[in-house]
Amino acid sequence: MPALILFWILAIVCIGAALTMVTAANPVRSALSLVVCFLALAVYYVTLSAQFIGAVQVVVYAGAVMVLFLFVIMLLNLGAPVTSSTKGSNQNTAAVALGAILLLVLFISGIFFEIPGKAVSPATAQAQGTVKAVGLTLYNPHLPWLFPFEATSLLLLVAVVGAIVMTRRQV
């Protein structure tokens, strides 16, 4: 029961922050709301006994990524909101309507989702979220996760090169 209460509180925070992010005209406010949302997600991860991911969520997302966002917003001096025009109000209506349909459909596929079999006990689950367990799974030579991990390293290399190429002044 306490878990359920926590879920609802976090859900309200999370959804509220997300909505604020979408509705805010000022990008700084959006970014800060998103940080709140990410932090709430991190708490979810911890309650789901995914401690490692929860920590990473705080460090990488709420920390690095969002700081980068804010940094760019400040750097480009984009703090002032973009003046919204009446143009595109149809677009907004359509977007919300389609979003509603999408949500409905996802609900249908999600709410009726029953776990075949029963969930494992919290104690077992607890052991799966540690750094050790995650590491053992990731680097297990009998599981397929090693390769995508290596591929990701190439991806990060591309991102580094790309960031340099894009932002370096023309020589």
Place this chain on the structure above:
Amino acid sequence: MVPVSYYLSLSAVLFTIGVVGVLVKRNPIQVFMCIELMLNAANLTFIALGRFYGTSVGEMYVIFALAVAAAEVSVGLGIIVTIFRTRQSIDLDETALLKS
């Protein structure tokens, strides 16, 4: 114990908010934030599913998704910075040289 469908529904809500946000925002940075929200919604699903079967599989997906998101951020913000340098504006509706 919270049923898994709760988490799935919550992630559906977050995903939808992200999708709608992409459609209504004009500032590319905000649009991009909405996309980040979409990715995070997926992450929540992964973790919830993995946890309820007592495996670390969910974490695997999230690690890759995280790395991808980080890569996208660095490149995306790089593109936005360059655009700002030449145009002094990043309004999506003003950047429409290419159309029809």
Place this chain on the structure above:
Amino acid sequence: MTNFQSLNAILPVVIIAITGMIVLLGESCLAFWRRSASASGVVSLLGVIVAGMVVLFRLDEPMLHYKAFNGALAVGPFTQACTLILLLVAGLSVLVALTYLDNRGLNQGEYYALLLFATCGAILMCAANDLIVLFVSVELLSVALYILTGFAKTDKKGQEAALKYFLLGSFAAGFLLYGIALVLGGTSISGLVGTTNLTTMTARIPDTPSFMFMAGLALVLVGIGFKAALAPFHMWAPDVYEGAPTSVTGFMATAVKIGAFAALLRIISHLTGIAHFWLPALEVIAVLTMVLGNLLAVTQVNVKRMLAYSSVAHAGYLLIAVCACSSTVARPEALQAGLFYLLAYGLMTMGAFAVLVYLSSRNHDCETVQDIAGLVKKEPLAAYLMAVFMLSLGGIPPTMGFVGKWLLFSVAMQAHLVVLAVTLAIVSMVAVFYYLRIIWTMCFQDRSAETVGATSVAPTGVQITILISAAMSLVLGVLPAIVYPMLSAAQTLVNHL
């Protein structure tokens, strides 16, 4: 297979990735390397050729039938065939870039490194046997392409294209990832977490799949459909193709499509058990894509933009092969037809863009219809070869495009997809309009006075590309049997699900 064996199995990718890193290192550390205009390009080309040799020499190795990295990758003949096509395209792109970058003063080694990494991504897309591997490969390809699209940093159109491609691409990636999450949920069975591994997935899907799985599959299709530029996820293509540097457009139009369709063919081949659930949707998309792509191409005055719409149309044709995979009888032929058409499409599109690069000068990209008016008088050979590419794209004999279209026709009939076959026939009629208009403009319109057509400064690279593409389009159009060994081996994918 041990990890070492697995690494050996994907040796071409490793070679390409290492070449990319060598280029990066050389560019940043070696002074003589930086002074030479073409060092990076030449090294990249060598890497691609070595990788190609490796694939060619190992076509028959039985080891390659296995899955690598515990099922993360499939490295069978289908992958080998796709890899060969992609390496061909990549090699041609490097050659085109040698000329283009020189002309535009963009000669930086990073271009080649990114091109090579993107190629890795595309090859891995063809090999991915797990949806998450597919996701990572798609992103590897896409992130590299976002940067390449905006590589000409002072070009406003290029920047806009990069931003649009990036935002919409990430949007699509969001759908893809969420779709994967839903597939993971939808394939759960009693007490066991779901899977995104295609091989295991096939065994897990009941006759009537769960809502969640189908929703996930739909979102995955959105993500891949975006990369393949299928309608209605194609809207980015014309803007991005037009804005990107021409050499990048050529690569983008071919490599991404090859990767996306290889992935699509593989996924769909694993889902034949529930074909009647997804087939109607794909058929609608195929018809829509063919019709929209062709209709929109008709009135374009920018050749790059016209080619973008034509590439949308070709995505529709290729989707016929994917749809035909639904029928167990037609599947081997469908895979062959799809591969053949990918090769044909890659060659003719690359050739067409290479001609545009060839005609571009230092400060003027050749891209409007006006730019190629009366070309036949000034550059008869370029004009004739462009005509070959146009005829091939239009599916007129004796070119590869004709044979490819014919094979698609016949698999459509074999799989009883009469609607698709008839649509293909009808839109092919419309397609002739705009391909012929290019020929017509080149041959029968007078060059207006103000367009100065100074040709490339260093055209060797692009000339080689044009000649190779044209020669292959014609030779394989007349003697398609040359590639049968490759294709018939690839069809054994069916036996190694």
Place this chain on the structure above:
Amino acid sequence: MNLQFAQLILWLPLLGFLFCSTSGLYIKDRALQKRLTTIIAPGVVLASFVIALLVTLQFGSTPREIIALIPGTSIYDPWIRFGGFRVNFNEVIDPLSLVMSLVVTGVGGLIHVYSVGYMKDDRDYTRFFTYFNLFIFMMLLLVLGDNFLLMFVGWEGVGVCSYLLISFWFTDEANARAGNKAFIVNRVGDLGFSLGIMSIWSYFGTVSFYTPQHRGVLELANHVGRVLDVTGGVVPTAVITMICLLLFVGAVGKSAQIPLFVWLPDAMAGPTPVSALIHAATMVTAGVVMLSRCSFLFVHSAVALHVVAWVGLATAFMAATMALVQTDIKKVLAYSTISQLGYMFMACGVGDFSDGIFHVVTHAFFKALLFLGAGAVIHSMLGEQDMRKMGGLKKKLPATWAVMIIATYSIAGFPLLSGFWSKDAILDSASRSFAGDGTLLYAGGLITAFLTAFYMNRLMWKTFYTQERFTDGQLHTHHHGDSDDSGHGEDQGNGHVHPSPGTMMWPLYILAILAAGFGWFAGPYGPSGGNLLDKFLAPSIAPLSLGGLHPQADLMSPVAGYLLSSLIAIAGLVLAAVMYGRRMESGAILEPAAADASPLVQFLRNNWGFDALYNLIFIKGGGLLAERGLMRGVETDTINAAGDGIAKSVGGISHLLRRIQTGYVRNYALVMLVGAVTLVVGMLVGVMQH
């Protein structure tokens, strides 16, 4: 002689094409390049003709069926292998392909020789012959290919070549547009053809005509009353009818029958030798060749045969009436071509395929002659094509007049000339046609024959006999003898006259001899017991009895038939002579004002309302769509450039669609979301239904 040798018939023109297309790369000396082209381009075609003739002489004398399959390439066998789909690159050497090869290379070769003189001052001399050789190669591929796929390759190939040739003088916008129109209308036919081939493949399991294992389509259809597929099952008659009708759509497009005839008159814009080659001797007859090749299928479907016969007759009659009111000399010939093609279709429709081919052959002779003669007339009139401004040219151009009069009498069916024999053979078969409507077909054919004689003699009178209606400046004044044509296109005529080279005259004489005498040679009273062509073609042509159909009893004795058609032809000729003989000054039966006022003349000039119909459907509809699509400025130009009404319609839709492409990321994302939501909902609905 080894049959393998016959391969060269096909490959020689390709070699010529390769030489011509690439010679610019390694021969820098323009004069040398031109000299080599002059020898090689016509040389390869004539060499092909010689080989075809040798093969025919050797194998034509043997009584057995001489169907031989020659592997076109030994490197890759089969040509396309693709699961169950196997196609060989074989050439079929049989009577039909030999006859057509002879016509294509023979008449084509003569036109090549003629063009050497005609084009000699053109700066794009080599390019012209490049297209010409390629055209011949494609036509030969169409004729010699042993399967539907190869035939289709040739079929499309001649389409592309005709496009290039019609628009050859590209400085003239009208030419390029006519080229476009021809190509686009042909595509409609090609659509039918390709669907037909696909149906054949899916029902028969093969697309080969003949195979070494005797499992080709034509062999499978060679059973009385039934058609088998490769596995031995019977293909239903309804399917055969569908296949035949689809193939027929292809033939209608290529051979300019109702309702796809509109492109042929416009396509006369090209240079004269091109018109002679494409629109008289070769390309437009492809439809007839295809129908004859598929005779084994057609005889199994009475419905398809009826359709072919009646469309043929309708086209023959309609085009003949249209020709009555044309004032452009080339247009008259164009409509007469359509009309004669209608005859050939009628022949096929009544099951007399071999006489359809007979008419193809004789028509190739006299129509090529008429075109080359008309080209000479036009040229001497400094590009004037309007017959109202001609007249009295007999004195100025006696040689041209002489060859034209032979051709005119031949096409009109004047007794004992070639056209008489072939046309009478068709009428005779029509009168005995199986369906009971033979009398009607016969009567229609006779009326058309009368009209043909009339409008052809009208052309002769308006051009050659009536009084001169041109001013001095309009005619080449310094003619050397009866110089026919002087080496440049009619639109480039500049009064600069050269003596007419022999290369331009002797092809005309040869054609004149053939136009006069070939009909007797191949006809019922020819040597070796007569009916040489019929007997020779017999193995390639299915007898009507295969489909259980039998001709009716004779309507009248053969001699009566000859007399009747002779009378009709002579009556037509005489009537024209009499009517125009009384109008020597104006050269017109009706005064221009009266003609304009006459509803009948207007009706005929407007192509029986077909122009208005197409105008309504395509131009108006296209215009409406174009308007809705907000086309303007540069886009409108490109649309116009792309062709005519169909292009406009497509362009209009295209512009409407383009409005979605706003350039805004948000809108693109919205469209993506629409697609995604529809896809997800669609898939879930699909699951729910189970």
